[in-house]
Amino acid sequence: MGSVGKNRLHKLPVLNQDAQRLAPEDVRAFNANSVLNCIRRFGPVARIDLSRRTGLTPATVSACCRQLEELHLVEQAGIGGSRGGRRPVLFQLSRTHFFALSVDIGVSETVALAVDLSGSVCARLTAPTPKGVAAEGTPSLSVPGEAAGQGPGGLGPRQAVQLAVDLLGRLRAQLPPQAVTLGVVVTVPGPVDYETGTVLFSPNLPGWEGVPLRPWLRDALGLPCWIENDANAAAWAERWLGVGRETDNLLFVLVDAGVGSGLVADGELYRGARGTAGELGHITVDMEGPRCNCGNYGCLEAVAAPIGLVPQAVREIRKGHPSRMAEIVQGRLEAIDPDVLLAAAVQRDPLAVSLLQKAGRYIGIGVAAMINLFNPQLIVIGGRFPTAFPDLFPAIAATAQARAFQALAGGAKIVPSSLGPDAVALGGAALVLRRFFQQAPGSTGGAGLDGSAALADKATPFH
């Protein structure tokens, strides 16, 4: 049980001599955080491997594991295989005490999740997203300080917040009695201002201009809460839990009723100066194209996202083109929406399939532009539409590969999302987890996030 050998010190990103002035409890918290993050990334894992990966001595690792067990952050996960000596105890993240919550307010559906420290889903609830139409028997809305119909935003956002609060209450009731809720991230399909916690607007959800969503949620929930753009959350989900775990530069293309993208650059979400980076759906692809819900003309979303294809579908059916879509809405063509288009495509309706294939080609052109601009290692295509209608993926990927600057496209891999239709909601929960793992235990900030930057033992001299 010696200290870290001097020959290994050069490999450790040991803090400079200021580290010697840290209080012992800070060093202990830093080390525990490093061990915790190492268990998060590599668990179930034995103490000897934790020691090897963090550079901490076995004695320090054992003390950290004891401390983390007492805090209910990690648990023993059985016995590993022998490598010559006694068979080692394995450690993994605790599944029973700490939970992250998220609500994804989508254009048509709202999804609420509770996940444990490992990111596994423990409880899931869904409901249609309120559209701001007051139904008979609608419960009174309890958005603090705001009477229904007044203040920023319309009725839709207030109903959506009420629904989120209701779903979160029901989720928490399903968790074990000792459960600690770490926080909530609520995602929306539009750009958000992170400083004020305001939804700037949502092109496809009417009434969401300047909605102070985070203050509303904080008052209603009494929990730490944050808001996030949907595509950003999905990008973070792949980075933390999915196919992007080993990738520092990835692009997530979210295809729902509209199209958006989220960018992870150098391991962090890239949100831009005001949080609106990655609005892939609103690049112009047709100078003389139709008006978009954002107010511009000829946006990718208006020309070829599912929400922009609906008027084209209706026009074709009115011209006499037979389609399953007309049957689904029983002839009420005004009721055709992106969900009807998707349902018909899944049933192989030729008109719906050809429209979504066109969508794939246009989205592929947008992805090619993103490849040229940002040079991601990995492009992940996900969201409800590619999940339910897998033909969309090859249409997007082939066009993006063919049209991107070849030197860049050659090194970029395009893959389908590994997280299915809940990628956005998982990303919200993963953002809560990331904040927690940066801080717990103690308050040593972001150091040790990747489990590789352990402070050396107290006994180890700093050089």
Ligand SMILES: [Zn+2]
């Ligand atoms: Zn637009």
